[in-house]
Amino acid sequence: MISELLPLSSTRPLRKILSKRQARIVFSLTRHFCFVTTDTICNNGYYLKGIEVTMQCIQRQPKRTRSEELLHNEKSKKVTRLNVKLLGMEGDTDLQFLLVGGDLLKVRSSSWKKTRFYKLQEDCQTMWHESKKTFKFNQTFSIKDISVVRAGRQSEGLRKNTEEPVEGRCFSIIFKGRRKNLDLMASSEEEAKQWVTSLEKIMSNMENLNSQQKTEHWIFNCLRKADKNRDNKLSLKELKDFLHQINIEVDDQYAEKLFQECDQSKCGHLAGDEIEHFYSLLTHRQEIDTIYGEYAKTTGFMSAENLLEFLIKEQREEATLADAHRLINKYELDDKAKEKQLMTQDGFLMYLHMPEGLVLNPTHKAVHQDMSQPLNHYFISSSHNTYLMEDQLKGPSSTEAYARALIKGCRCVELDCWDGSDGEPVIYHGYTLTSKILFKDTIKAIKEYAFKTSDYPVILSLENHCSVEQQRVMAQHMSSILGSALLTSPLGDQMPTDFPSPEELKGRFLVKGKRLTKLEACFGPEETAGDDGSLTEEEEDDKEEEEEEKKKATEGKKLKLAKELSDMVIYCKSVHFNGFQDAKDNLGFYEMSSFKERKAMALAEESANSYIHHNVDKLSRIYPAGTRTDSSNYNPVPLWNAGCQIVSLNFQTSCNDMDVNQGRFLTNGKTGYVLKPAYMRDLGSEFDPITLTAGPWLQHKTLHLMIVSAQQLPKVNQKKTSIVDALVKVEIHGVPADTADKETPYIENNGFNPMWNENFKFDVYVPELALVRFVVEDHDSVTDNDFVGQFTVPFTSLQMGYRHVPLLNKEGDPLPSAGLFVHIMIMDA
Numbered sequence: 041m042i043s044e045l046l047p048l049s050s051t052r053p054l055r056k057i058l059s060k061r062q063a064r065i066v067f068s069l070t071r072h073f074c075f076v077t078t079d080t081i082c083n084n085g086y087y088l089k090g091i092e093v094t095m096q097c098i099q100r101q102p103k104r105t106r107s108e109e110l111l112h113n114e115k116s117k118k119v120t121r122l123n124v125k126l127l128g129m130e131g132d133t134d135l136q137f138l139l140v141g142g143d144l145l146k147v148r149s150s151s152w153k154k155t156r157f158y159k160l161q162e163d164c165q166t167m168w169h170e171s172k173k174t175f176k177f178n179q180t181f182s183i184k185d186i187s188v189v190r191a192g193r194q195s196e197g198l199r200k201n202t203e204e205p206v207e208g209r210c211f212s213i214i215f216k217g218r219r220k221n222l223d224l225m226a227s228s229e230e231e232a233k234q235w236v237t238s239l240e241k242i243m244s245n246m247e248n249l250n251s252q253q254k255t256e257h258w259i260f261n262c263l264r265k266a267d268k269n270r271d272n273k274l275s276l277k278e279l280k281d282f283l284h285q286i287n288i289e290v291d292d293q294y295a296e297k298l299f300q301e302c303d304q305s306k307c308g309h310l311a312g313d314e315i316e317h318f319y320s321l322l323t324h325r326q327e328i329d330t331i332y333g334e335y336a337k338t339t340g341f342m343s344a345e346n347l348l349e350f351l352i353k354e355q356r357e358e359a360t361l362a363d364a365h366r367l368i369n370k371y372e373l374d375d376k377a378k379e380k381q382l383m384t385q386d387g388f389l390m391y392l393h394m395p396e397g398l399v400l401n402p403t404h405k406a407v408h409q410d411m412s413q414p415l416n417h418y419f420i421s422s423s424h425n426t427y428l429m430e431d432q433l434k435g436p437s438s439t440e441a442y443a444r445a446l447i448k449g450c451r452c453v454e455l456d457c458w459d460g461s462d463g464e465p466v467i468y469h470g471y472t473l474t475s476k477i478l479f480k481d482t483i484k485a486i487k488e489y490a491f492k493t494s495d496y497p498v499i500l501s502l503e504n505h506c507s508v509e510q511q512r513v514m515a516q517h518m519s520s521i522l523g524s525a526l527l528t529s530p531l532g533d534q535m536p537t538d539f540p541s542p543e544e545l546k547g548r549f550l551v552k553g554k555r556l557t558k559l560e561a562c563f564g565p566e567e568t569a570g571d572d573g574s575l576t577e578e579e580e581d582d583k584e585e586e587e588e589e590k591k592k593a594t595e596g597k598k599l600k601l602a603k604e605l606s607d608m609v610i611y612c613k614s615v616h617f618n619g620f621q622d623a624k625d626n627l628g629f630y631e632m633s634s635f636k637e638r639k640a641m642a643l644a645e646e647s648a649n650s651y652i653h654h655n656v657d658k659l660s661r662i663y664p665a666g667t668r669t670d671s672s673n674y675n676p677v678p679l680w681n682a683g684c685q686i687v688s689l690n691f692q693t694s695c696n697d698m699d700v701n702q703g704r705f706l707t708n709g710k711t712g713y714v715l716k717p718a719y720m721r722d723l724g725s726e727f728d729p730i731t732l733t734a735g736p737w738l739q740h741k742t743l744h745l746m747i748v749s750a751q752q753l754p755k756v757n758q759k760k761t762s763i764v765d766a767l768v769k770v771e772i773h774g775v776p777a778d779t780a781d782k783e784t785p786y787i788e789n790n791g792f793n794p795m796w797n798e799n800f801k802f803d804v805y806v807p808e809l810a811l812v813r814f815v816v817e818d819h820d821s822v823t824d825n826d827f828v829g830q831f832t833v834p835f836t837s838l839q840m841g842y843r844h845v846p847l848l849n850k851e852g853d854p855l856p857s858a859g860l861f862v863h864i865m866i867m868d869a
Contacts, residue, residue, distance in 0.1 A: 123164040127245055134238035135164070144235070145225040147210075150201045153225070165246065183246055184856055187216045188447070189239045191232065194488065196439050197223045199481070211236050214440070217851040218429065221440065250390060262286050263315065273309040279318075284763070286322075286752070286792050325389070327748050327795065327861065331842060332385045342383040344368060355841030356865075367391055392844055392861075399843040399862065400706070400833050407709035411496070415539035415611070416629075416659045416685055417721045420499070421705045421712035422452035424663045424688035425671065427467045427477060432669045434473040439485035445691045446489040448852070449705055451712035452499040452552075452661075452686050455482060457506050457514060465510040480517040487521055490549070494711040497545035499612060499686070501661065502553035504605070511602035518608065522549050527610055535563045538629055539611055539659075542713050552612035552632070552661075554601050559610065559630050612659065620650045623658065632659040635684075636666070637674045644682035649728045655683035656723050663688045673697040677773050680704065681729035681809055683720045694850040696813075700773055702852050703811050703832025717808040729775040732805060740869040743802040743812075743835075745770060745862060747784050748842075752857040753791035754849075756818045756826040764791030764828060765819040768860065772802050774810035774835070786819035791828075803869065810835035814845050814860055829855050840864050 129135045141159025157170040195212040208229035213222040226232035266282035302318040335350045336342045344364040351359040372378040372387035395402040423445045427437040460466035465479040490498045617633035640662045671690040679687045719727045719737045767786035787794035813832040817825035829847030845860040
């Protein structure tokens with residue numbers, strides 16, 4: 041017998057306690073019930089009271105009377121109206137459509153297509169969907185977890201499992217991270233359009249909420265969840281539950297003191313204005329009081345002149361009085377204060393949460409670099425084994441992986457091509473159990489998503505293992521699908537001596553691979569390339585020895601290259617690397633080599649200046665070692681320090697190295713192209729990142745950084761009693777002389793508003809190559825600290841003064857409302 045009382049939503053304790061046999065019996069007894077677990081509601085009125093082998097396990101809650109049911113519904117409508125108001129979407133028909141909900145056909149396979157009801161919850165940020173599985177508790181997903189909604193049969197699953205005539209009725213919900221797509225089909229094309237439009241609108245609305253609106257919406261719904269009996273009042277116990285939800289642990293004495301301070305009616309619960317008072321106490325920020333009080337010298341408010349003084353003195357901006365007026369007009373919330381050109385504390389806090397007040401220089405968010413330099417003068421965001429969703433041994437391959445990488449700004453994707461059945465080449469990780477996808481489907485996906493985030497060129501890096509016949513099929517697919525966007529001849533009417541620029545190549549695809557002839561052949565008599573007009577495919581990327589042995593044993597013969605595919609390789613011809621001097625003497629600018637990470641790291645450490653000179657004239661591609669079967673990554677920074685442009689990482693793997701990569705390409709409009717410093721584009725450069733000497737690269741700066749506070753950190757462990765013990769690490773990534781890290785002490789039991797006021801000092805010698813990474817962790821004295829969030833930004837893109845630092849999760853997506861508050865000062869050393 042099991043005597044523990046279990047709420048219906050406690051799935052984990054239930055699974056731990058029940059044996060498989062007991063679970064099967066309970067499931068069989070309850071399969072005709074439909075449990076709706078959002079906010080711990082059970083619409084059918086059932087809950088698990090306790091489980092015995094005699095099956096006396098399901099008891100009915102008291103049935104609501106008619107008047108109670110009407111009151112419950114009216115409260116629910118009131119909550120919805122409040123949330124709609126907080127979102128600023130009163131009267132919006134698209135939102136109302138989602139709140140009403142409707143039936144959709146969920147598609148998992150050609151044989152699994154089932155109707156499910158989908159509906160937006162009263163919090164206006166959670167979608168609930170019906171499930172026929174008894175005791176299935178993850179029947180919801182957050183709007184904030186959606187990456188994009190795609191109309192039509194754009195997902196791999198819909199293309200495979202539905203027919204072309206239903207194109208207009210289909211759409212897919214693509215989630216952030218590794219969660220599987222949700223493929224759906226509406227009853228009509230009009231209904232499908234309505235779902236897509238409505239979801240996109242609420243996603244856009246939530247994305248565009250300012251920090252205060254996000255906080256109010258989040259806290260309101262946490263309060264709602266804490267109000268267990270739905271009486272719109274908070275008891276002391278409910279207040280403690282609420283504090284746990286928002287990541288604060290307080291002792292009983294402090295909780296009672298806070299409760300009594302707000303319970304002005306002395307009736308034992310908080311309601312109405314008392315809850316508002318509690319909210320104001322909760323969200324009060326002492327550090328903002330201090331800063332605002334220092335400059336609010338006009339009858340307790342900030343005048344435009346006071347704000348200008350703050351901008352110049354604290355933020356170190358070259359601001360004018362007109363800039364101060366613009367900020368007041370843009371961010372002041374109080375109309376009366378705005379009329380008098382005054383800024384209240386709420387308006388001041390709003391400004392600090394907006395782009396002008398963030399750590400990243402807002403002018404660097406757009407394209408701000410010269411994009412007319414040769415292509416090899418840029419660092420290029422690059423992906424390795426782009427087709428993989430997980431590991432390299434048995435993980436799934438998917439066209440979705442290409443879409444995700446391209447949407448993240450990746451500009452060089454890898455296609456590992458092999459002979460497939462029915463004459464159609466496939467992509468997968470050879471000699472492994474990874475799944476296969478069609479080459480033509482991959483090219484279609486690449487075309488669809490190549491220029492969603494960036495207009496600048498995409499490089500298709502071909503790892504070609506196909507027969508000549510299927511290589512011709514590859515060439516045909518690229519030509520027919522990519523059309524005129526595929527670059528098949530050099531720009532201009534004469535042999536080029538250098539790469540074209542990203543600007544000249546906007547919207548174009550470049551093929552990287554083997555070529556039968558020199559590029560000069562495009563402008564003269566056709567050359568032959570061997571006895572039979574074909575070329576032995578030499579392994580461009582110098583694979584691991586054991587993989588070479590597998591290749592020799594399996595193929596038994598050397599591959600040849602089809603002319604149709606060869607002719608598509610223009611500016612990125614793959615060649616074997618035989619040393620820097622050989623490359624200088626014998627290779628054209630368009631002939632490039634791929635380096636495995638260990639070889640590249642050795643060259644970057646032992647011959648850094650030679651590597652830099654090599655990369656002034658040519659392109660270099662680096663890729664992870666073949667032993668990284670788990671799709672782990674390596675540190676890209678030493679390779680960037682050596683001028684390597686295409687430093688390929690496993691985009692499917694979340695890790696510190698991918699965080700740094702995301703930080704490197706955060707600026708310049710997230711184009712995936714970042715201009716290298718001038719001293720890395722000069723053939724006469726003496727720059728060596730290992731042994732620093734005097735030169736234009738040496739610009740010694742001192743970074744003074746104060747970690748002031750953090751706000752609304754998410755829970756790492758979703759257990760009710762688990763509270764974050766927050767600490768902050770600051771890391772400098774760059775040349776070896778600049779690499780450093782420091783951390784604050786941890787604050788116990790407070791992930792909502794911990795405060796440190798901790799000062800750090802860093803020396804940075806080569807600022808143009810340096811990146812600053814802010815990391816928040818949950819301290820653990822027994823095991824490694826747990827990751828909470830991070831943000832990485834180029835040193836030269838930091839804004840000085842008091843700044844908020846937004847935080848990103850492991851997948852690189854924003855954590856709503858979570859952030860750090862810091863003070864930054866950069867001085868010449």
